[in-house]
Structure formats: C-alpha cells, structure tokens
Amino acid sequence: MGHRLAVRVQPGGSADRIEGRGTDDAGRVFLKVRVRAQPEDGAANAAVQLTVAKALGVAKSAVQVVTGGKTRLKGLEIEGPPDLAGVIEGWLADERSAD
Known part of the structure; x- marks a missing residue:
C-alpha cells in the first residue's frame, strides 16, 4: 500500500534526523x-x-521522492503496510491537540 508524505528538507545539517512537524504560510503540514x-x-x-x-x-527502496526533486519541499511515496499510516499521522499530529 502506498502512503504520501510531504517533507521540508534542510540539507547540510549536522546529522540525518527527523525534526517533527511544520506548517507553511498556507497552513499545509509537512515533516x-x-x-x-x-x-x-x-x-x-x-x-x-x-x-x-x-x-x-x-x-x-520503499521511499521515493515523487515531487519537488530540486526544491526543499518534497512529496514522498512510501510503500509499506497499512499501519504505517498511523505512524505518519503521528509525526504530523498537532501536539496542542493532545491536551
């Protein structure tokens, strides 16, 4: 099953890591x-x-950049089991909504 994920990339960092969610000026959520x-x-x-x-x-090989190949904001297509959707949704959840 394929899952979509928007990411904003910061190249040239000190380590390879996921830093949480972000939003742009239009309110779109990304990792x-x-x-x-x-x-x-x-x-x-x-x-x-x-x-x-x-x-x-x-x-x-299960993760492919499908949009934004030359920009910081990219779209990923991820092949994997249905339960990955829950992990991805967790990454993108608004921490304030957990209160």
Whole structure:
C-alpha cells in the first residue's frame, strides 16, 4: 500500500534526523527532515529517502521522492503496510491537540 508524505528538507545539517512537524504560510503540514548531504547530484534526496525509511523501518527502496526533486519541499511515496499510516499521522499530529 502506498502512503504520501510531504517533507521540508534542510540539507547540510549536522546529522540525518527527523525534526517533527511544520506548517507553511498556507497552513499545509509537512515533516521536517534534516540531512548532512548537500543538494548536489541527488545526494540530499537520497539521504531523505534513507532517513525516512530507517525511521519507518522499511527498505530504502520503499521511499521515493515523487515531487519537488530540486526544491526543499518534497512529496514522498512510501510503500509499506497499512499501519504505517498511523505512524505518519503521528509525526504530523498537532501536539496542542493532545491536551
């Protein structure tokens, strides 16, 4: 089953990690991902795919950048079991709504 995820990438970071949710000026929600790789020759895209795959416990090949290949805001397609949807929704949940 395929899952979609919007991410905003910060290349050139000190570590590869997921930093939580963010929103843009239009109110769209995305996952913030920091990677060490620079945005050259697809290195940052590959690092994003690997970072998200590791966090979800899926193969690197299960995560593909499908939109925004040359921009910081990207769309990912993730192949995996239906329960991944709950993990992704948890990443994007508004912490304030848990009160």
